[in-house]
Amino acid sequence: SDPAVSINELIADPAEAVAAMPVVGAQHELILSPKALYGEARDNSAGLDLSNETDLAELAGQLAATVEADWHAHPLLADGNNDGETRPILNPADHRDVVGKVTELRVEDGPRAVELAAKHAAEWAAVSPAERAACLDRAADIMQARMRPLMGVIMREAGKSAANAIGEVREAIDFLRYYADQARRTLGPAHAPLGPVVCISPWNFPLAIFTGQVAAALVAGNPVLAKPAGVTPIIAFESVRILHEAGVPVSALQFVPGSGRLGAAMIAAPQTAGVMFTGSTEVARMIQAQLCERLSASGKPIPLIAETGGQNGMIVDSSALAEQVVADVIASAFDSAGQRCSALRVLCLQEEIAERTLTMLKGAFRELSIGRTDRLSIDVGPVITADAKAEIDGHVERMRGLGCKVTQLPLPDAATEGTFVAPTIIEINKLSDLTREVFGPVLHVYRYRRADLDRLIDEINGSGYGLTFGLHTRLDETVAHVTSRVKAGNLYVNRNIIGAVVGVQPFGGRGLSGTGPKAGGPLYIGRLVQKAPVPPQQNSVHTDAALRDYIVWLDRKGFVAEAEAARAYAGQSALGLERELPGPVGERNLYALHPRGHILLAPQTQGGLLRQIAAVLATGNTAAIDTAAQLQPVIADLPVSIASRLSWTADWAKDGPFSGALVEGERDRVETVNRAIAALPGPLVLVQAAATAELTADPDAYCLNWLLEEVSTSINTAAAGGNASLMTIG
Numbered sequence: 001s002d003p004a005v006s007i008n009e010l011i012a013d014p015a016e017a018v019a020a021m022p023v024v025g026a027q028h029e030l031i032l033s034p035k036a037l038y039g040e041a042r043d044n045s046a047g048l049d050l051s052n053e054t055d056l057a058e059l060a061g062q063l064a065a066t067v068e069a070d071w072h073a074h075p076l077l078a079d080g081n082n083d084g085e086t087r088p089i090l091n092p093a094d095h096r097d098v099v100g101k102v103t104e105l106r107v108e109d110g111p112r113a114v115e116l117a118a119k120h121a122a123e124w125a126a127v128s129p130a131e132r133a134a135c136l137d138r139a140a141d142i143m144q145a146r147m148r149p150l151m152g153v154i155m156r157e158a159g160k161s162a163a164n165a166i167g168e169v170r171e172a173i174d175f176l177r178y179y180a181d182q183a184r185r186t187l188g189p190a191h192a193p194l195g196p197v198v199c200i201s202p203w204n205f206p207l208a209i210f211t212g213q214v215a216a217a218l219v220a221g222n223p224v225l226a227k228p229a230g231v232t233p234i235i236a237f238e239s240v241r242i243l244h245e246a247g248v249p250v251s252a253l254q255f256v257p258g259s260g261r262l263g264a265a266m267i268a269a270p271q272t273a274g275v276m277f278t279g280s281t282e283v284a285r286m287i288q289a290q291l292c293e294r295l296s297a298s299g300k301p302i303p304l305i306a307e308t309g310g311q312n313g314m315i316v317d318s319s320a321l322a323e324q325v326v327a328d329v330i331a332s333a334f335d336s337a338g339q340r341c342s343a344l345r346v347l348c349l350q351e352e353i354a355e356r357t358l359t360m361l362k363g364a365f366r367e368l369s370i371g372r373t374d375r376l377s378i379d380v381g382p383v384i385t386a387d388a389k390a391e392i393d394g395h396v397e398r399m400r401g402l403g404c405k406v407t408q409l410p411l412p413d414a415a416t417e418g419t420f421v422a423p424t425i426i427e428i429n430k431l432s433d434l435t436r437e438v439f440g441p442v443l444h445v446y447r448y449r450r451a452d453l454d455r456l457i458d459e460i461n462g463s464g465y466g467l468t469f470g471l472h473t474r475l476d477e478t479v480a481h482v483t484s485r486v487k488a489g490n491l492y493v494n495r496n497i498i499g500a501v502v503g504v505q506p507f508g509g510r511g512l513s514g515t516g517p518k519a520g521g522p523l524y525i526g527r528l529v530q531k532a533p534v535p536p537q538q539n540s541v542h543t544d545a546a547l548r549d550y551i552v553w554l555d556r557k558g559f560v561a562e563a564e565a566a567r568a569y570a571g572q573s574a575l576g577l578e579r580e581l582p583g584p585v586g587e588r589n590l591y592a593l594h595p596r597g598h599i600l601l602a603p604q605t606q607g608g609l610l611r612q613i614a615a616v617l618a619t620g621n622t623a624a625i626d627t628a629a630q631l632q633p634v635i636a637d638l639p640v641s642i643a644s645r646l647s648w649t650a651d652w653a654k655d656g657p658f659s660g661a662l663v664e665g666e667r668d669r670v671e672t673v674n675r676a677i678a679a680l681p682g683p684l685v686l687v688q689a690a691a692t693a694e695l696t697a698d699p700d701a702y703c704l705n706w707l708l709e710e711v712s713t714s715i716n717t718a719a720a721g722g723n724a725s726l727m728t729i730g
């Protein structure tokens with residue numbers, strides 16, 4: 001409404017334009033140009049317009065050139081010794097199409113690569129965070145310039161559609177810029193990296209997840225061993241080459257293509273100081289079992305960031321708009337042939353609308369076209385391997401055997417040249433029929449009664465997974481009720497549940513779905529240095545009554561130092577933080593920090609116990625305290641507001657599962673306790689350990705961030721009748 005501010009100015013420099021705008025109402029909202037969506041901090045990645053004929057013509061030429069190129073992924077080690085066995089990489093959509101070849105590092109050479117990383121660790125650690133971040137920014141620009149050839153590789157090596165390949169390259173670029181920005185803002189000159197970090201990624205996001213892990217570990221100052229998935233090494237090799245070109249030395253980033261056994265051999269190397277893993281829950285457990293056998297040089301459990309699978313549900317009530325539900329379900333379940341960790345596995349329809357919605361859904365489902373993803377008209381591509389196909393087909397047969405109604409699309413003739421699974425809808429009667437993640441184009445549909453909504457949510461939570469969750473409803477009360485009850489890392493309201501955007505919907509699960517911190521979120525880099533920086537936004541936003549009562553009690557009992565520590569924790573804790581993150585208009589993206597859950601405490605001394613309780617209360621959690629140190633008398637007269645949050649345990653397996661653990665003790669004890677915790681059934685437990693002297697001397701001995709749970713919620717505001725604040729735009 002101010003004639004002095006033109007639209008062009010708004011687009012060219014949003015920050016200045018906002019400053020120039022007269023304040024009229026309580027709130028302004030700008031429609032920013034896509035590139036400027038994230039403000040000054042970083043540029044948004046650019047995509048391609050697949051409906052623009054000029055773009056398409058250029059793309060076609062460049063994709064054709066990538067077919068002719070001689071792609072060869074091979075180890076890139078600091079000593080230049082890059083031998084191994086070579087094998088071809090085939091297009092999963094058509095095995096006659098040889099994409100290129102890979103030379104894999106021999107398993108016995110894995111430990112040598114880690115040794116090399118350790119030998120050169122100090123050189124990379126000495127590079128300032130700003131310089132490391134600049135390398136990432138340069139890599140992002142190179143990747144942006146090479147988007148089309150990179151797409152060509154992804155489409156053939158991973159069987160992705162053009163649209164998904166664009167999304168993948170964009171996500172990798174966003175990760176590079178996001179972590180560069182985070183490092184510049186949060187890593188002070190005193191930060192200390194961990195040491196060699198092994199990054200192990202899956203094939204389903206062979207560029208984005210691979211690059212994201214590597215970028216975060218690198219910018220934090222760690223030398224990285226980057227192991228791609230066995231079937232998608234070529235795109236990962238190209239990512240590493242770009243990072244080298246952007247200034248990261250080979251000694252700081254070594255490329256180690258090979259099997260899972262090579263990954264295991266590197267994890268076992270004594271110099272490995274951290275592991276970043278994305279993949280199946282089963283392999284994450286194996287890695288944890290391996291890591292718990294030793295501690296870091298400073299006597300701490302070795303950090304493992306594990307992002308794993310999900311059993312993702314969506315609840316649709318009778319107020320939802322069926323047309324929109326159908327589009328969002330089709331995208332959530334069948335895009336990428338269901339090979340996204342976030343993909344929808346169980347659609348729960350309120351019984352009154354189930355039949356009608358299912359009829360519409362099946363109508364849309366029958367329109368899906370299946371085939372080689374280098375055709376723009378194709379919606380569903382192949383699954384990655386013959387083993388994956390056999391496993392998914394086996395599941396469908398098992399469900400058929402249980403008497404479930406199965407609807408399947410026919411596969412086209414050309415599908416015989418690759419590994420395709422027919423898109424499938426299975427109507428189930430009990431959620432308990434689903435025992436594990438089925439990683440393919442298979443959607444389960446379950447009908448529920450409105451009166452049973454809470455039981456349904458509890459059952460979804462009861463699976464132990466907690467990655468993504470969707471809700472379709474027009475009722476604000478239902479949104480509030482369901483999103484507060486569901487336990488999942490990423491919640492989506494009135495939209496699809498896939499395609500989390502870096503820094504907009506920080507991504508990651510809880511329980512069996514992962515350890516956190518979230519990828520593309522503000523806490524991630526903190527897990528890759530020895531002491532997490534306290535992000536600048538973290539000043540206390542919470543006043544937990546139990547913590548206040550606790551401090552009063554400590555004062556009254558004369559526990560002066562412990563009361564001091566509890567006050568410090570109260571000031572540091574970011575519990576309750578809620579932020580709206582920048583994103584496109586029409587969507588509201590919230591990031592919040594919640595209590596992590598039930599924490600296992602293993603104290604050894606009175607002071608240790610009292611500090612551990614303070615940390616638990618400051619983060620809103622409950623705790624089970626190990627009885628071994630016989631410290632029960634110390635807290636026998638706690639007020640009930642605190643005591644009700646605590647219990648004692650002599651049998652950890654029975655009293656779990658736990659979502660975190662605080663251990664007090666010297667090296668030997670920490671080793672024993674860490675091993676015992678790793679052997680517990682259920683989710684991977686993030687263990688923090690500190691010696692008694694350290695606890696007394698250092699108020700940050702336990703990092704409160706790791707006792708919190710990050711929750712991302714993305715709401716399609718247009719679906720709920722529009723974003724009223726848009727009307728304030730002049």
Ligand code: NAD
Pocket residue numbers: 200201202203204205209227228229230258259260261262263264267278279280281283284286287307308309310340341342437439467507508509513514
């Ligand atoms: P996978 O667990 O089979 O393999 C992942 C990686 O681990 C590969 O690089 C593999 O070579 C390596 N590996 C295998 N055994 C190993 C061992 N013993 N030690 C060390 N490394 C080993 O998973 P996948 O089939 O490649 O990927 C699909 C899975 O990934 C699904 O479960 C999916 O849900 C999950 N995923 C999760 C996320 C997330 O962010 N939560 C994202 C993408 C995929």
